[in-house]
Amino acid sequence: MSDAEQPTDDHVPGDDEFEPIQVFPEAEEMDLRPGADNCYKCSTCDTNCPVAEVDDEFPGPKFQGPEQWRLKRQDDHDIDDSVMKCSNCMRCDSACPSEVPLSQMHNTARAEYVEENMSKFSREYWRNRMLSNYRQLAPLAATFPRTANFVMGLSVTKWMGEKVLGIAGDRDFPEFAKTTFREWWAKRGGNATSRERAQEARAERGAEVQNEDKRIAYFHGCYSNYNTTEVGKALVRVFEHFGYEVMIPEQACSGTPMFANGMLDDARRAAETNVRELSAAIEDGADIIASCTSCSMSLRQEYPELFDFDGTEDVAENTWEAVEYLRVHEDLEGELEGTQVDDTNFAYHAPCHSRNQGLDGQTMEVMSAIDGVEAEDVGDSCSGISGTYGWKEENYETSMKIGEEMFDHMEDAEATTGLTECPTCSMQMEHGTGYEIQHTLQVLEAALVGTELEEA
Amino acid sequence: MAHDTEVLVLGGGSTGCGIARDLAMRGLEVTLVERGNLTDGTTGRMHGLLHSGGRYAVSDQASAIECIEENKILRDIAGHCVEMTGGLFVQRPEDPDEYFQEKLEGCRECNIPARVLSGREARTVEPYLAKDVKRAIQVPDGAIDPFRLCVANAIDAERHGARIETHAEVVDLLRNGDDIYGVEVRHDSGPGKRTHKTPGTTEEITADYVVNATGAWAGQIGAMADLDIEVRPSKGVMTIMNVRQVDTVVNRCRPKGDADIVVPHETTAILGTTDEEVEDPDDYPEEGWEVDMMIDTLSELVPILEEARTIRSFWGVRPLYEPPGRGTKDPTDITRDFFLLDHEDRDGVDGMSSIVGGKFTTYRAMAEQISDHVCEQLGVSASCTTAEESLPGSENLEVLEKGMDDFGLRSPVARRSKQRLGSRSPEVLDTDEANPVICQCEGVTRAEVCDAISQSGSDLNAVRIRTRASMGNCQGGFCCQNMASELHPEYDEETTREALDELFQERWKGERHALWGEQLSQAMLNYALHATTMNRDNDPASAAEPVEYGAFDTGVQ
Amino acid sequence: MAIEDDVLVIGGGLAGATAALTAAEEGVQVRLVTHKQSTLRHASGLIDVLGYTPAGEGPIVDPFEALADLPEGHPYERVGTEAVREALSFFDEIAGDAYSGGHTASNALVPTHGGTVKPTARYPVSTAAGLASVPEDTLLVGFETLTDFDAPLAASHLEAAGAPFSARGVTLTFPGIVRDDAKINRYAHLLDHEETVQTGAGETSAREALAATVDAHLKDESRVGFPAILGDDHAADVRADLEDALGVDVFEVPMGPPSLPGMRLEDMLYDALGDAGVRVTSGVPVIDYETDGNGAIEHVVVDRHGQEVPYRAEQYVLATGGLVGKGVRSERERVFEPIFDCHIPHAAERYDWFVEDVFGEQPYARFGLVPDRELRPLGEDDDPEFSNLRAVGGVLGGYDYAAEKSGAGVSLATGYVAGERAGTEASR
Numbered sequence A: 001m002s003d004a005e006q007p008t009d010d011h012v013p014g015d016d017e018f019e020p021i022q023v024f025p026e027a028e029e030m031d032l033r034p035g036a037d038n039c040y041k042c043s044t045c046d047t048n049c050p051v052a053e054v055d056d057e058f059p060g061p062k063f064q065g066p067e068q069w070r071l072k073r074q075d076d077h078d079i080d081d082s083v084m085k086c087s088n089c090m091r092c093d094s095a096c097p098s099e100v101p102l103s104q105m106h107n108t109a110r111a112e113y114v115e116e117n118m119s120k121f122s123r124e125y126w127r128n129r130m131l132s133n134y135r136q137l138a139p140l141a142a143t144f145p146r147t148a149n150f151v152m153g154l155s156v157t158k159w160m161g162e163k164v165l166g167i168a169g170d171r172d173f174p175e176f177a178k179t180t181f182r183e184w185w186a187k188r189g190g191n192a193t194s195r196e197r198a199q200e201a202r203a204e205r206g207a208e209v210q211n212e213d214k215r216i217a218y219f220h221g222c223y224s225n226y227n228t229t230e231v232g233k234a235l236v237r238v239f240e241h242f243g244y245e246v247m248i249p250e251q252a253c254s255g256t257p258m259f260a261n262g263m264l265d266d267a268r269r270a271a272e273t274n275v276r277e278l279s280a281a282i283e284d285g286a287d288i289i290a291s292c293t294s295c296s297m298s299l300r301q302e303y304p305e306l307f308d309f310d311g312t313e314d315v316a317e318n319t320w321e322a323v324e325y326l327r328v329h330e331d332l333e334g335e336l337e338g339t340q341v342d343d344t345n346f347a348y349h350a351p352c353h354s355r356n357q358g359l360d361g362q363t364m365e366v367m368s369a370i371d372g373v374e375a376e377d378v379g380d381s382c383s384g385i386s387g388t389y390g391w392k393e394e395n396y397e398t399s400m401k402i403g404e405e406m407f408d409h410m411e412d413a414e415a416t417t418g419l420t421e422c423p424t425c426s427m428q429m430e431h432g433t434g435y436e437i438q439h440t441l442q443v444l445e446a447a448l449v450g451t452e453l454e455e456a
Numbered sequence B: 001m002a003h004d005t006e007v008l009v010l011g012g013g014s015t016g017c018g019i020a021r022d023l024a025m026r027g028l029e030v031t032l033v034e035r036g037n038l039t040d041g042t043t044g045r046m047h048g049l050l051h052s053g054g055r056y057a058v059s060d061q062a063s064a065i066e067c068i069e070e071n072k073i074l075r076d077i078a079g080h081c082v083e084m085t086g087g088l089f090v091q092r093p094e095d096p097d098e099y100f101q102e103k104l105e106g107c108r109e110c111n112i113p114a115r116v117l118s119g120r121e122a123r124t125v126e127p128y129l130a131k132d133v134k135r136a137i138q139v140p141d142g143a144i145d146p147f148r149l150c151v152a153n154a155i156d157a158e159r160h161g162a163r164i165e166t167h168a169e170v171v172d173l174l175r176n177g178d179d180i181y182g183v184e185v186r187h188d189s190g191p192g193k194r195t196h197k198t199p200g201t202t203e204e205i206t207a208d209y210v211v212n213a214t215g216a217w218a219g220q221i222g223a224m225a226d227l228d229i230e231v232r233p234s235k236g237v238m239t240i241m242n243v244r245q246v247d248t249v250v251n252r253c254r255p256k257g258d259a260d261i262v263v264p265h266e267t268t269a270i271l272g273t274t275d276e277e278v279e280d281p282d283d284y285p286e287e288g289w290e291v292d293m294m295i296d297t298l299s300e301l302v303p304i305l306e307e308a309r310t311i312r313s314f315w316g317v318r319p320l321y322e323p324p325g326r327g328t329k330d331p332t333d334i335t336r337d338f339f340l341l342d343h344e345d346r347d348g349v350d351g352m353s354s355i356v357g358g359k360f361t362t363y364r365a366m367a368e369q370i371s372d373h374v375c376e377q378l379g380v381s382a383s384c385t386t387a388e389e390s391l392p393g394s395e396n397l398e399v400l401e402k403g404m405d406d407f408g409l410r411s412p413v414a415r416r417s418k419q420r421l422g423s424r425s426p427e428v429l430d431t432d433e434a435n436p437v438i439c440q441c442e443g444v445t446r447a448e449v450c451d452a453i454s455q456s457g458s459d460l461n462a463v464r465i466r467t468r469a470s471m472g473n474c475q476g477g478f479c480c481q482n483m484a485s486e487l488h489p490e491y492d493e494e495t496t497r498e499a500l501d502e503l504f505q506e507r508w509k510g511e512r513h514a515l516w517g518e519q520l521s522q523a524m525l526n527y528a529l530h531a532t533t534m535n536r537d538n539d540p541a542s543a544a545e546p547v548e549y550g551a552f553d554t555g556v557q
Numbered sequence C: 001m002a003i004e005d006d007v008l009v010i011g012g013g014l015a016g017a018t019a020a021l022t023a024a025e026e027g028v029q030v031r032l033v034t035h036k037q038s039t040l041r042h043a044s045g046l047i048d049v050l051g052y053t054p055a056g057e058g059p060i061v062d063p064f065e066a067l068a069d070l071p072e073g074h075p076y077e078r079v080g081t082e083a084v085r086e087a088l089s090f091f092d093e094i095a096g097d098a099y100s101g102g103h104t105a106s107n108a109l110v111p112t113h114g115g116t117v118k119p120t121a122r123y124p125v126s127t128a129a130g131l132a133s134v135p136e137d138t139l140l141v142g143f144e145t146l147t148d149f150d151a152p153l154a155a156s157h158l159e160a161a162g163a164p165f166s167a168r169g170v171t172l173t174f175p176g177i178v179r180d181d182a183k184i185n186r187y188a189h190l191l192d193h194e195e196t197v198q199t200g201a202g203e204t205s206a207r208e209a210l211a212a213t214v215d216a217h218l219k220d221e222s223r224v225g226f227p228a229i230l231g232d233d234h235a236a237d238v239r240a241d242l243e244d245a246l247g248v249d250v251f252e253v254p255m256g257p258p259s260l261p262g263m264r265l266e267d268m269l270y271d272a273l274g275d276a277g278v279r280v281t282s283g284v285p286v287i288d289y290e291t292d293g294n295g296a297i298e299h300v301v302v303d304r305h306g307q308e309v310p311y312r313a314e315q316y317v318l319a320t321g322g323l324v325g326k327g328v329r330s331e332r333e334r335v336f337e338p339i340f341d342c343h344i345p346h347a348a349e350r351y352d353w354f355v356e357d358v359f360g361e362q363p364y365a366r367f368g369l370v371p372d373r374e375l376r377p378l379g380e381d382d383d384p385e386f387s388n389l390r391a392v393g394g395v396l397g398g399y400d401y402a403a404e405k406s407g408a409g410v411s412l413a414t415g416y417v418a419g420e421r422a423g424t425e426a427s428r
Helices: A033-038 A049-053 A061-071 A082-086 A091-095 A104-115 A125-132 A135-144 A143-154 A155-165 A179-189 A190-204 A221-224 A231-239 A256-260 A264-283 A291-305 A312-318 A323-331 A332-336 A362-367 A393-412 A422-435 A438-446 B014-025 B061-077 B097-109 B119-125 B146-158 B213-224 B290-296 B303-307 B342-349 B360-378 B398-403 B409-428 B446-456 B462-469 B480-485 B494-516 B518-533 C014-025 C064-069 C075-079 C082-100 C125-130 C151-160 C184-192 C206-217 C237-245 C260-275 C407-427
Strands: A215-219 A244-246 A288-289 A319-321 A345-348 A372-379 A418-419 A436-439 B007-008 B032-033 B087-090 B116-120 B137-140 B142-144 B161-166 B168-176 B179-187 B202-212 B231-241 B248-252 B261-264 B268-272 B309-321 B336-340 B352-356 B436-437 C007-010 C030-034 C108-111 C118-121 C138-143 C168-173 C196-199 C204-205 C222-228 C249-253 C279-282 C286-292 C297-302 C307-312 C313-319 C389-390
Touching: A033 A061, A049 A393, A049 C184, A061 A082, A061 A104, A061 B409, A082 A104, A091 A104, A104 A256, A104 A264, A104 A291, A125 A135, A125 A155, A125 A256, A125 B202, A143 A345, A179 A221, A179 A231, A179 B202, A190 A244, A190 B303, A215 A231, A215 A264, A221 A231, A221 A422, A231 A323, A231 A436, A231 A438, A256 A264, A256 A291, A256 B007, A264 A312, A288 A291, A288 A323, A288 C138, A291 A312, A291 A319, A312 A319, A319 A323, A323 A332, A323 A362, A323 A438, A323 C307, A332 A362, A332 A438, A345 A362, A345 B137, A372 B213, A418 A422, A418 A438, A422 C389, A436 A438, B007 B014, B007 B360, B014 B032, B014 B146, B014 B360, B032 B146, B032 B168, B032 B202, B061 B097, B061 B142, B061 B360, B061 C204, B087 B119, B097 B137, B116 B119, B119 B137, B142 B261, B146 B161, B146 B462, B161 B268, B168 B213, B202 B213, B202 B360, B213 B231, B213 B309, B213 B352, B231 B290, B231 B494, B268 B290, B268 B309, B290 B303, B290 B309, B290 B494, B303 B336, B309 B352, B309 B494, B336 B342, B336 B360, B342 B352, B352 B360, B398 B409, B409 B446, B436 B446, B436 B480, B446 B462, B462 B480, B462 B494, B480 B494, B494 B518, B494 C151, C007 C014, C007 C407, C014 C030, C014 C082, C014 C168, C014 C260, C014 C313, C014 C407, C075 C082, C075 C407, C082 C260, C082 C407, C108 C125, C125 C222, C125 C237, C125 C249, C138 C151, C151 C168, C184 C206, C184 C237, C184 C260, C196 C206, C204 C206, C204 C307, C206 C237, C260 C279, C286 C307, C307 C389, C313 C407, C389 C407
Parallel strands: A215 A244, A215 A288, A288 A319, A345 A372, A345 A418, A418 A436, B007 B032, B007 B202, B032 B161, B087 B248, B202 B352, C007 C030, C007 C313, C030 C279, C138 C168, C138 C222, C222 C249, C313 C389
Antiparallel strands: B087 B137, B116 B137, B168 B179, B179 B202, B231 B268, B231 B309, B248 B261, B261 B268, B336 B352, C108 C118, C196 C204, C286 C297, C297 C307
């Protein structure tokens, strides 16, 4: 019998558009060479790269993206190791005047590098794995927050962190909250309480009390749950104030730190959970709201670029950043008019990932509606921390160099409170200036709901 | 009378260079003359397919067998020019089953390793194949860089004492009665390496024996000595994609037809082709519909091509030949076999043979047979060693591959550079000088560009075919200038300027078949860079009238 | 709810920024939406007005004089010579000390990184000491790792171009650059932040090290030209320090993309936008629009990574650029404007979009919208496409900015006129 006589064909004639991703669901095997078609070599991406500007070893996004991909062949697996220097700030994405999928190329190349070239026994691998899986460690710390905060603050722990794991010893580990956001939420009565409060608010506003449309599912991410729970609480209160019923679906890490470390398998597992849970929420009529701009970025852009679960696109299309949502669905600025807050001077930093979503000017515009508030934009530079990037011992110095411009501008501003939407930018702002840093939602909460209101 | 050289080879394509190398290695004194750059004729205008023979396994089994034999030899002797990509003959649902079966059987009969893959298996090999492909036959097709191969043959011929003259156009055959004893050539810039701005000269080169290896131009050469050589040039279009959508040679498995092959070539993929007879190999229409047909038809096999960026299209002319009396109408039916026309036997004119027909993959075997013939004519007994001796750059490749030295370059740049230079890599790339990348699209460094300049003079197109610099997506917009800079100060400013202009215009002309979408935007950016930012379109150094500097703003308030 | 403003400018290059700034002068709320970064980063930072006539005559000494002879349909003809002058004055006000050339109507001749000279109306102050019309001997300095600028070749080229001084070039190693593929912002950062670098003489600051490297090669030239990498945020300080150390004038030779002078110009414009209260939204594209049914645009739709958000204004200005900025796009069969599908005249056959000589009269270089004198883009029927949409800068057709050296001038003049009209109408 010749080969030809074997029943070899098992294809189903295609009726939909060709999707190479469906052949290889593994992102590290995705062929992104066609993405190089859009590059016309202008190097605008390079001029936006905060890392290439200070780090001699990093050759910039154009090389890491379209050039490296174009020079690559299916069988080549020696991704240049400098791809690990990329901080995944994604500024190159919004820089490129010609639609090159730069961060997607970087994420995929990085994943391939980690898969093929990085020793799974190396300190670097395990350090990166640990940093990108913060979520796995955080629950432990949150169970014994006092101990964790104490231990993390010990100089011997920092020394151990730097020497053994390569985590920058100069950084202060974030404090863990004594009660996590989800614990607070459960104690508060969960969704049922929220529905009640939303209905009360609607009644007060003279709106239809029963309204299935005014429902959001909050993607709080790791940091609002374990560390800055006040941001999560502010979101709940502000949305309830506008008559929205809040749901808190089950969720895993958004994946942002995993993309940045080339841990795509970890990211895929997390994304699968998130897409499943958030799709269910969308089925229930909710829109997805994030308070962290990297989380919303991940759900909106990176998921559809890297994964292909049922509902990935649906989740991307229904995810909003919190303030953006209120601005488009409510008369937020009208509501803010005539309100006041105690702390009126802010130095605002727009996170790179918020720029990518067209949200760079939003906070400044919203703040100007509150009486007496003076917010000053500290410029369009990158804070330099980029999630886990600045936590690594070998990047600490470049991270602080990148942040220098922002620190200078913060110090020049007439404010001693910083304002931003990204938890790690917030850490960097605090680390570089010693200022207290707030999230925009906290200011909105103070203006619209008041801060005294402490709930059980 | 003593002649200037024993053998004079006309034509610097694969056949001519192969013959020059073969004869020089046999100890003969050889001179090769070429009208333009090496490969400027048909060799530089093909899709770079190293045939497994699969394409001829049904229609022309003798050719198929020759192909698979030469395929194996070239992998050995020209490893740095060859990429063993493998090939697929892909059947779509509408393509005939019988032909698929014939193809498979033909391959087996010709000893071409062939394996059937299911549609799904084929798509595992090539993810961008259409979802509905039915099945495929996997064969050992490969990709070969014709420029590098030709240059390597020429370099080796020179190492064995040959004289290689490019930019030396044959303007006359020297004929004394029934004896051809040489040619008159017109040098573009004087003998030796080409230098722009050097005035041209003419030279008579006499030889004991002349080999006319000018392919599609053989008829024109013959006519200079009133010899009638009935070449039937046939044109074919090839469209270059910006990236490799496939890493395997993808053939459409159907009897015959245009637009049925995609060849991964270096960083690009080349779509081919058509087959249409033309009168004049230097003057034939190149038309947009031919390009459209490549894209539209081949998108049936590889759908992503429909929206993909093409950076150029080019046409080549096959040097087809048909012995008198066969009268084939359709050029696709003319044999791909080659013919040695001994003009003494054929026309009673002594001292010259012409070689016509044939195909690139079997260039070495052709060269061997012609060289045997020449030796016989000259009474030399020396045997051919070209099948055993590696070409320069392909010696001890395994040593290079084992050595992990990346010469301080980023990994993909090192990988592509080493692949182009082969065993010459350490000699060229191991430098203490700064070695920045000159052409970023193709990853070509200064050291490699300078090495090419040392081979070919101020001719940047010759540098281009040696290095691939300026052959990527910007088509030289960003690197032509930088390539030219490397000529200075060895060559003066005026020579450099002229060389730059020539390369820049050449790059532009080839893009004209790709000017829409991304490539049109690229063209505008290139134009803006060269005209707006550099003002090269109104360069006062090249203008007739001097600029009156004193009339302009002197900066004084 | 839509995001509401009075004037919405789409596109954030020179034309868009100028339109937004002029509109804001009328006291209305202006928003500028820009998707990706503009071609300012490709451009040399020079403000060309007109260097050559459309017929190729030049270099023109007085560009304003030549404007009157431009053919009908040329953007300058649409807005009129006076508007061009006013727009330049407006630019001079914004630029302040950062630009020179406003003291005269004459063009300056500036050396280019290709070694030629080019006529321009305004030039960054960093270029001022290098004018080719000034007969002062010049040392050009290039760096072995910066392949775009070959100083010895450029110097010979300047002499061949008849420049009235002697020019000499040297190629040096840039102190502190450790990889051959460092980006220009790495060079600029070293100088901006006075990073400590290692040289043969030990540790020193980057500026001092550079000055010492160059000083060793300086003979009796009275000025030294560098490729345009002398700092970004602190360019003036960098230059002043080098001048002090070398005792001669220091200037920058404008470069191709990516261009620091272009980036400095961009920073200057965005600072001005901030000061003028213009709201800037970046990183997201305008993808669609709705009309009010009466020939006016009611709102446009901005895609924020999947969320389609309406933005509404009274008046709209389209400043999305040409083929490079992607405000004009093409396919095998057509050339089109992607947001509003405004009419772009072009030959049906794509082989008629270009000519054989790369520097010939290229039809593709003139692709763009045809405006009326109000700068409203016209449809095929010669009626305005929308009553409240104006188009400015590179998206306009009918001129070849590369050949004429008129890109920045057209952007300024049309931006100025459209911004003023949009602002005035919106304030009614």
